[in-house]
Amino acid sequence: MKAEETYLEIYRQYSDVVAQHSAPLLNSRREAARTVLQEKGIPDISQEEYRHFDLQKALSIDYGMNLNRFVTKLNPQDVFCCDVPNLSTRLLFVVNDQCSKEPLKVALPEGVLCGSLQDFAVSHAHLLEPYYGKLSADSTDGMAALNTMFAQDGFLLYIPAGVRIEKPIQLIQVLHGKEDRMVNRRLLVIAEEGSHAQLLVCDHALSSKKFFSNQVTEIFVGKHASLEYYELEMDHEDTVRVANTLIKQDEHSSLLMNGITLQNGQTRNNIDVKLAGEYAETNLSGMALADQNHVVDNHLFVDHVSPRCTSRELYKYVLDDTARGVFGGRILVRKNAQKTAAYQSNKNLCSTREARMFTKPQLEIYADDVKCSHGTATGQIDEKALFYMRSRGISEVEARLLLKFAFTADVIDNIRLEPLKDRMKMLVEKRFRGELAKCAGCAAAGK
Amino acid sequence: MLLEIKNLHANVDGKEILKGINLIINEGEIHAIMGPNGSGKSTLSAVLTGNPAFEVTEGEIWFNGKNLLEMSPENRSREGLFLSFQYPVEIPGVSMVNFMRAAVNEHRKYRNEAALSASDFLKLMREKRSVVELDSKLANRSVNEGFSGGEKKRNEIFQMAMLEPKLSILDETDSGLDIDALRIVAQGVNKLSSPTNSTIVITHYQRLLDYIVPDKVHILYNGQIVKTAGRELVLELEEKGYDWIKQEVDGK
Numbered sequence: 001m002k003a004e005e006t007y008l009e010i011y012r013q014y015s016d017v018v019a020q021h022s023a024p025l026l027n028s029r030r031e032a033a034r035t036v037l038q039e040k041g042i043p044d045i046s047q048e049e050y051r052h053f054d055l056q057k058a059l060s061i062d063y064g065m066n067l068n069r070f071v072t073k074l075n076p077q078d079v080f081c082c083d084v085p086n087l088s089t090r091l092l093f094v095v096n097d098q099c100s101k102e103p104l105k106v107a108l109p110e111g112v113l114c115g116s117l118q119d120f121a122v123s124h125a126h127l128l129e130p131y132y133g134k135l136s137a138d139s140t141d142g143m144a145a146l147n148t149m150f151a152q153d154g155f156l157l158y159i160p161a162g163v164r165i166e167k168p169i170q171l172i173q174v175l176h177g178k179e180d181r182m183v184n185r186r187l188l189v190i191a192e193e194g195s196h197a198q199l200l201v202c203d204h205a206l207s208s209k210k211f212f213s214n215q216v217t218e219i220f221v222g223k224h225a226s227l228e229y230y231e232l233e234m235d236h237e238d239t240v241r242v243a244n245t246l247i248k249q250d251e252h253s254s255l256l257m258n259g260i261t262l263q264n265g266q267t268r269n270n271i272d273v274k275l276a277g278e279y280a281e282t283n284l285s286g287m288a289l290a291d292q293n294h295v296v297d298n299h300l301f302v303d304h305v306s307p308r309c310t311s312r313e314l315y316k317y318v319l320d321d322t323a324r325g326v327f328g329g330r331i332l333v334r335k336n337a338q339k340t341a342a343y344q345s346n347k348n349l350c351s352t353r354e355a356r357m358f359t360k361p362q363l364e365i366y367a368d369d370v371k372c373s374h375g376t377a378t379g380q381i382d383e384k385a386l387f388y389m390r391s392r393g394i395s396e397v398e399a400r401l402l403l404k405f406a407f408t409a410d411v412i413d414n415i416r417l418e419p420l421k422d423r424m425k426m427l428v429e430k431r432f433r434g435e436l437a438k439c440a441g442c443a444a445a446g447k
Numbered sequence: 448m449l450l451e452i453k454n455l456h457a458n459v460d461g462k463e464i465l466k467g468i469n470l471i472i473n474e475g476e477i478h479a480i481m482g483p484n485g486s487g488k489s490t491l492s493a494v495l496t497g498n499p500a501f502e503v504t505e506g507e508i509w510f511n512g513k514n515l516l517e518m519s520p521e522n523r524s525r526e527g528l529f530l531s532f533q534y535p536v537e538i539p540g541v542s543m544v545n546f547m548r549a550a551v552n553e554h555r556k557y558r559n560e561a562a563l564s565a566s567d568f569l570k571l572m573r574e575k576r577s578v579v580e581l582d583s584k585l586a587n588r589s590v591n592e593g594f595s596g597g598e599k600k601r602n603e604i605f606q607m608a609m610l611e612p613k614l615s616i617l618d619e620t621d622s623g624l625d626i627d628a629l630r631i632v633a634q635g636v637n638k639l640s641s642p643t644n645s646t647i648v649i650t651h652y653q654r655l656l657d658y659i660v661p662d663k664v665h666i667l668y669n670g671q672i673v674k675t676a677g678r679e680l681v682l683e684l685e686e687k688g689y690d691w692i693k694q695e696v697d698g699k
Contacts, residue, residue: 388536391496392550392606393524393557402549406540406589 003059004041004142008034011149014067021069022152023121026186029133033148042142052326052358053268053297055143058240063182063212069152072096072176090114094173097183098153109163117154117186127158131190135218135246141270144244147184147216154186159195161222168198168228168417173213175203175239180210187217191225193250198228198417205235215243221253223277228416231259232424234436237294239265244272251277251306258415259286259298260424262431266295273302275309275337282309285414287316289431290323297326304337307367311341316411317348318404318432319355330362331372338367344374349407351381351400401432448509449474449614449645455506457494464490466670467506472614475642479656479681480649482667483689488649489533491667492618496530497523511613524550525557527613527644531603531620538590543602546590547572547609554610575608579635597628604635611639616647621655633658653685666692 011018011034019027042059043050066072072095090108092115093100099116113120113127121128136144155171173185191197205211213235221227235241241264249255261267273282288296302311317325327346348357361374381403389399408428415421430436450472457465464487472478482488493501495508497520508515515523538546551571552562563571572586579601591599600620607615617636621629636659640646648659656664656678664680665672668689673696674680684692 382536382538384536385538387498387520388532388538389546389550390520391524391530391532392546392610393521393553394546394549395521395553396519398549398553402541402545403538406538409540 002041002044003056004037004146006059007146007149008038010065017067018150018152021067023118023125025121025125025128025132026118026151029137030149032137033133033145036140036145037142037149040140040142040145042146049299049328052324053266053295055242055268058212058266061180061210061212063180063210065150065182065184066096067150067152069098072098090167090169092155092169092171094155094171094185095176096174096181097151097185099155106167109165111160111163112165113156113158114169115156117156117188118152120156120158124158128156128188128190131218131220132188133218135248135272135274136216136244139244139246139272141244143214143242144216144246147186147214147244150184151186151216152184154188156188156190157197157199158190159192159197159225161192162194163192164196165198168200168420170200170202172202172204175205175211175213175235176207177209178207182212182214185213185215187215189217189219189227189229191219191221191227191253193222194224195222196226198230200230200232200417200420202232203235203241205239208236208238210238211235212240213242215241217243217245219245219247219255221247221249221255221280223250224252225250226254228256230257230415230417230420233261233267234263235265235267236263237265237292241265241267241269243268244270247271247273247282249273249275249277249280249282252279253277254281256283256414256416257285258411259284260411261286261288261290261296262427263436264290264294264296268297268299270299271301273300273311274305275303275311276305278306278308280306280309282311283414284311284313285315285411287318287408287411288325289318289408289428290325291320293322293324295324295326297328299326299328299330301330302332302342304331304333304340304342304367307337308339309337309341311343313344313346314411314414315346316408317357318407319348319350319352319357321352322354322356324355325357325359327357327359327376328362329360329374331364331374333363333365333367333370333372335366338369340367340370340372342370342372346376347407348376348378349381349404350378351404401429404432405429448472449511451507451509453507453509455491455494455508456504457490458502458504459490459500463504464670465494468667468670468672470665470672472645472647474645476663477640477646477648477659477661479661479664480647480667481651481664481681481684483693484651486667487670488667489618492530492616492647492649495523495616496520496528521553522557524610524612525554529607529610529612529615531600531607531615531617533619533622535591535594535599535603537592537594539592541590543586543588543590544569544572547606550606551609571609576605578608578638579604580631581605596623597625600624600628600632601635604632604639608635608639612644614645614647615639616649618649619651620648621650621652629655630658653681656681668692668696
């Protein structure tokens with residue numbers, strides 16, 4: 001049976017259970033999503049966009065879903081005593097796909113909503129109505145539809161017009177449990193006109209079970225608003241992460257997104273940015289450090305709808321062992337989008353002969369007064385530099401590490417959140433030294 | 448005896464470049480190796496430092512009583528061998544500070560010494576930088592990235608000062624240097640020389656040897672040392688070129 005049939009069948013049987021444990025606003029989007037999934041299905045490898053990411057195979061495992069919302073017993077604060085320090089006092093947790101109900105310890109500016117999507121979808125239904133599920137409804141991706149069908153809770157950040165949240169907000173999403181599990185995570189970020197916020201989302205798999213995280217993040221950046229959105233994945237090898245991040249930017253808005261895959265199993269990130277208002281600016285940075293037989297597949301789609309917008313993309317991959325990296329970078333400059341500036345750069349380091357990188361820039365330009373560029377390069381460690389370093393007494397292992405670390409420097413430099421930047425340097429170094437896996441393993445094993 | 452090379456043969460890409468080199472260097476000596484283009488001078492320095500592109504097919508090299516050919520490039524460095532590269536390599540993204548800290552601390556680890564503290568390390572950097580008048584701004588940049596030719600060569604001697612080798616090989620360190628840079632580099636080398644460490648100066652020209660005065664001069668030709676003499680040989684070469692040597696050897 002194809003994966004979509006399995007999940008359509010589950011939905012037929014359990015849609016009332018799903019609805020019962022959620023909010024009317026979330027429920028109101030399910031039926032349309034079901035139609036999309038029925039029509040579009042879940043992509044298989046015969047589809048160009050999914051050639052290197054076998055979703056059907058990944059979904060052939062029978063993951064359980066926690067539709068009855070049994071609470072997973074875990075005090076996430078305990079788990080993170082060693083590995084991930086709190087970058088901010090504004091720390092929230094999502095365990096599997098349930099947002100912790102504990103209120104924030106520190107008060108946020110008036111009008112800011114931050115916490116459980118399910119709760120706010122009840123208490124602030126009118127406020128969220130114009131946003132929730134609006135971007136995902138336009139998506140033709142079967143996985144986004146699957147998420148909308150089953151998402152019961154998630155995380156909401158709402159920043160009212162003119163409000164600046166000066167300190168970053170950190171959301172830690174953990175995968176935890178005694179059984180294999182699929183989670184449909186939902187994030188909604190609304191930055192109203194002239195507002196500003198920084199959000200860091202960290203993903204961690206804590207139990208040595210098979211997990212499938214299917215996430216949809218909808219982000220609205222209003223006029224003159226600016227948002228920094230950081231994602232850090234530190235999952236284990238039995239994790240499949242599929243994340244659709246759907247972004248809409250109004251005029252003069254600015255977005256910085258930095259997506260980092262430090263440790264994973266199989267990861268597919270689709271990032272769709274719609275530059276809907278003039279003078280909007282988007283910066284998409286990311287890097288993937290993959291080893292063993294892991295896969296990181298990032299597909300970016302920047303849609304220049306309006307004139308005078310700018311987009312910049314910088315993605316880097318460091319692949320070890322037999323890891324596979326995929327980068328798809330589609331930029332669409334519509335006929336009306338004159339004076340567009342769009343830049344794309346994808347650079348990759350394969351540090352073994354067996355590592356493979358597949359990259360595909362795809363620029364479609366229908367306007368005639370634009371500045372667009374793209375560049376991609378895939379190579380090996382510079383042997384001359386390696387020998388030069390060794391001739392100074394630096395061991396080969398250390399020299400390779402320094403070179404790999406150097407390669408990722410500009411992606412880390414794009415992080416504007418200083419504590420995170422320092423933290424990332426440390427984590428990347430630990431990751432290359434192989435110390436990260438050990439530490440994360442300890443943390444999980446101890447619980 | 449610091450270095451002993453016995454009947455050294457080496458290939459690159461299957462072609463024999465070194466065809467039986469014999470050389471002995473004692474502590475405190477400065478040796479110049481001269482010779483026409485393509486005679487094997489740079490191959491010799493590459494083989495000494497363990498460049499994997501070169502294959503030793505015959506012979507032995509003993510360094511400070513140890514079998515050099517059995518050592519990795521990094522251990523050769525830690526044992527006190529240093530090459531000032533003819534073409535120093537640019538390493539974008541790796542700062543000079545991190546590069547040197549890694550190198551110095553690996554040397555210390557090899558000698559069972561504790562790693563230097565950050566402040567002691569920076570103090571050492573400052574002190575050694577002055578030997579070659581290297582700008583502090585360069586020390587904060589990525590290794591050799593965007594350095595001028597002269598700055599790269601000065602940076603090599605700076606690294607030499609940091610690592611305090613027993614044997615330094617200066618491979619065409621004078622090439623691409625103007626006269627002021629040449630003087631600074633040569634003065635740096637002289638400041639670092641002592642009765643216990645030795646230097647091999649590989650060069651085409653007399654120029655550098657006006658500043659760094661060799662105890663012995665060897666002429667390398669066609670993969671062999673064909674003549675060894677005192678510093679007077681330098682003047683003779685400057686006057687007559689290499690042709691007479693070629694004739695002498697090829698005529699045999």
